[in-house]
């Protein structure tokens with residue numbers, strides 16, 4: 435699998451996900467503002483990948499700070515961190531990564547700029563490596579929920595490309611496959627960005643895991659015909675009560691799954707849980723541009739001037755979620771109690 439993001443000398447390079455699968459193109463970030471632009475413009479996307487990119491972006495930003503004192507260094511660093519925080523609002527992994535990087539600077543009071551820059555670079559490398567390891571652990575826990583011969587529906591792309599590598603929802607799929615289970619995946623195409631068609635199908639085909647793509651609106655009918663055994667998605671933020679923010683369309687998949695008595699699993703690292711928010715309605719949902727709905731590529735297909743609503747995420751209430759798969763194990767309902775317990779372990 436092509437790496438989602440990596441250091442290339444003093445720069446960061448990421449595979450340009452807007453162009454996949456037709457072209458494998460590298461997008462180079464020479465400064466932290468390039469990273470912010472890449473996150474906002476969907477060059478890199480997916481909650482854990484956004485977190486990793488933010489951490490690396492802060493290390494890159496810190497590299498250019500020319501401060502004479504520690505106080506001046508941390509002041510400048512925090513300004514960059516504030517800018518980074520605004521890149522995209524829904525995935526809490528971004529805030530998690532910014533806080534972790536800021537912690538490094540705060541713990542190095544009085545040290546030289548050179549020392550802090552090196553520590554930040556190392557921390558960003560650790561965050562990337564840990565993310566991959568976390569996904570592998572999540573995969574091992576989650577694969578126990580996947581029976582041999584299962585057909586799994588997934589929405590959006592929660593794969594290697596949405597993370598540092600291996601994936602969350604697709605990490606579970608990969609682990610089941612690696613454990614010899616004969617599985618098939620049905621990928622919702624995931625309008626408007628087509629992450630399911632362009633990225634999930636691409637990743638699974640590369641791994642030799644059977645995959646079929648469906649139009650988003652075909653999921654309900656297939657469930658009713660008993661052609662789907664379980665659903666696994668990723669998450670952008672999980673509230674303390676287990677409500678899940680994920681790609682727009684996830685909510686309707688979850689409701690359909692419950693109606694058809696199909697388990698609906700969410701695979702996400704603990705960094706996606708936001709214990710500061712009690713309920714899902716408190717999660718900020720990004721609204722994106724009208725052109726994403728009205729255009730296909732550069733071609734305008736909608737009537738000029740038509741009103742458009744384009745929420746990029748939705749909230750699935752916890753009552754539709756069967757279990758949350760994390761790197762520390764599987765969280766079952768009641769979520770308020772069990773999420774708290776796992777976070778405190």
Ligand code: MRU
Nearest residue numbers: 479480481590592596668669681
């Ligand atoms: O807008 P995107 O492509 O960043 O949305 C991505 C998703 O909604 C994913 O399902 C989520 O981030 C989990 S990725 C492991």
